[in-house]
Amino acid sequence: MNTAVVHAASIRDVTVALRVCNQAALLDAALDALAAQTIGTDRLDVIAVDDGSTDASGELLARAAQRYAGFLRVGRVAHGLSPAAARNWALSQAAGRYVIFLEASDRLAPDALARMVAAADTNEADVVLGKPEGGDRQAAAVFRKNLSHTDVYSSRAYWSLSPDKLFRTGMLQRRALAFPTDMPVGDDQAFTAAALIAADNVSVVGDRTCVFRGPAPAGAANLPDRVALVSRMLALVSAQLPEGARRDRLHSRHLEVELGRATAEALLTQDVDPAERERALWGAVEILRTQVAPGALALLPRMLAVRFALLSLGHAAEAQSIAAFEADKDRPAVRKTVEDGRVYTTLPFFRDPRVVLPDALFDITADMTVTHQLQRVAWDGSMLLLDGFAFFEQLSTKDRATRVVMRERASGAEQSFSVTARRDDTLTNAKGNTRAMGRFSTRVNLAQTADGRPFPPGVWDLYLSVSFEGVTQEVRLGRRRADGLDTTARQPVTVAPAPDAPSMELVATPYYTAAGDLSLEISQRSPLPVRG
Numbered sequence: 001m002n003t004a005v006v007h008a009a010s011i012r013d014v015t016v017a018l019r020v021c022n023q024a025a026l027l028d029a030a031l032d033a034l035a036a037q038t039i040g041t042d043r044l045d046v047i048a049v050d051d052g053s054t055d056a057s058g059e060l061l062a063r064a065a066q067r068y069a070g071f072l073r074v075g076r077v078a079h080g081l082s083p084a085a086a087r088n089w090a091l092s093q094a095a096g097r098y099v100i101f102l103e104a105s106d107r108l109a110p111d112a113l114a115r116m117v118a119a120a121d122t123n124e125a126d127v128v129l130g131k132p133e134g135g136d137r138q139a140a141a142v143f144r145k146n147l148s149h150t151d152v153y154s155s156r157a158y159w160s161l162s163p164d165k166l167f168r169t170g171m172l173q174r175r176a177l178a179f180p181t182d183m184p185v186g187d188d189q190a191f192t193a194a195a196l197i198a199a200d201n202v203s204v205v206g207d208r209t210c211v212f213r214g215p216a217p218a219g220a221a222n223l224p225d226r227v228a229l230v231s232r233m234l235a236l237v238s239a240q241l242p243e244g245a246r247r248d249r250l251h252s253r254h255l256e257v258e259l260g261r262a263t264a265e266a267l268l269t270q271d272v273d274p275a276e277r278e279r280a281l282w283g284a285v286e287i288l289r290t291q292v293a294p295g296a297l298a299l300l301p302r303m304l305a306v307r308f309a310l311l312s313l314g315h316a317a318e319a320q321s322i323a324a325f326e327a328d329k330d331r332p333a334v335r336k337t338v339e340d341g342r343v344y345t346t347l348p349f350f351r352d353p354r355v356v357l358p359d360a361l362f363d364i365t366a367d368m369t370v371t372h373q374l375q376r377v378a379w380d381g382s383m384l385l386l387d388g389f390a391f392f393e394q395l396s397t398k399d400r401a402t403r404v405v406m407r408e409r410a411s412g413a414e415q416s417f418s419v420t421a422r423r424d425d426t427l428t429n430a431k432g433n434t435r436a437m438g439r440f441s442t443r444v445n446l447a448q449t450a451d452g453r454p455f456p457p458g459v460w461d462l463y464l465s466v467s468f469e470g471v472t473q474e475v476r477l478g479r480r481r482a483d484g485l486d487t488t489a490r491q492p493v494t495v496a497p498a499p500d501a502p503s504m505e506l507v508a509t510p511y512y513t514a515a516g517d518l519s520l521e522i523s524q525r526s527p528l529p530v531r532g
Helices: 024-035 057-067 084-093 112-123 169-174 187-198 223-240 245-268 274-290 294-298 302-312 316-327
Strands: 012-020 044-051 072-077 096-103 127-130 147-150 166-168 202-205 336-339 342-345 370-380 383-392 403-408 414-418 420-422 439-445 458-468 471-476 493-497 505-512 518-525
Touching: 012 024, 012 084, 012 112, 024 044, 024 057, 044 057, 044 084, 057 072, 072 084, 084 096, 084 187, 096 112, 096 169, 112 127, 112 147, 112 166, 112 202, 166 169, 169 187, 187 223, 223 245, 223 274, 245 274, 245 294, 245 302, 245 316, 274 302, 294 302, 302 316, 370 458, 370 471, 383 458, 383 471, 403 439, 414 439
Parallel strands: 012 044, 012 096, 044 072, 127 202
Antiparallel strands: 096 166, 127 166, 147 202, 336 342, 370 383, 383 439, 403 414, 403 458, 420 439, 458 471, 458 518, 493 505, 505 518
């Protein structure tokens, strides 16, 4: 077999690290598909590694190395605890500027490598995610469109931790990244997570499918190993990131995806070995007590956060009860309660004296979403007239206290104005429920603020403080607006004589920012001559 190290003169654009383990029946199709990549075999380096196969994979690879001598090299490693050794050997031999890791059962779209390499080069990306067939359910949002620049903190890229991505080989070498060989499950997660965290830029080719994944290997990992993986991943993230929002975000992914599933299975599946179940649950308790910050728990779905809180407190029976409630697709709708400006979901064990969980676990105020639209902007002398609608999707329009807020960008000074509600029984939320008192109108007198003086010069941004049932959320006005609103006119409107400059006048010039938000620039000028 050709296992020679490739030297710099032989550098190609991309190395495909193809792991083969007892997949002889799939091998010819896998290699033929790679040979057909539109990037061209002159830019392609394929390293196929026989991971201790006991079928005819080795013999087929030997013949394929002769048939595809121009771009295929093969090797063999002893099968280890995981696929890590095979992947690491391929990585050590990589001749491409980029490398992607595949199984023999995976397939790439014919132009996948060409598109992914182009994205990496154009965007100077260290990692490129190619859209998998059907998308990753947990990471679906990141594959909705092409993204030239993103990271694991502003997108769902970290929710896709399979290694079938394009990695910049130089970045992997500089960071000395490799697949851990001591993990019975999840070595691919550890490698991909470390690479994504280290990447200066991540790009996504999401406009059409790049990767067609084969079936998962037979034999699922046991529950204790799956729980141990969570501990390992939390430790990996903690070693790379200081305490704070970024660490919490990445931790929340492992808590929701891996620990959530493992604990649900341990609590609800009847045929799990009792000893295995106990080890898994105790491992989960240890993780929750020692490795998880409140900020990470706050990012989880509330049912899962309550389940984890119950486990951490030693209430296994109650944790099983809420896991069953969550799994019940026919469960009744969960009601909300609103108190002192906060919204709580009244899940099981809310204010239950038997377990005494904090209200914060049930607080869903941050999940309240505002639907709003600015529909009219007009002037009546120095009066700015605004009309539109705004309401919470999840709350009624009772006890309205909505106000328009104008905030000066540099100083933070602000003025607020009440709005007049207009009943409209045709106004509904996304589910068709009436939000009749959601329409608003207001008149902003720029010539007279609360202290009797006109608005001073500056850039004033317009906000809407949406308030119903005592719950308040502030949104920017203008980005969501009626189609007919004129966003191009910048005609100054005379406001008042400048109080500190008798020969000058104040004028307001409305404009929309690059993000589409409405602002007013108030400035001084000499009065225009009066036409005869």
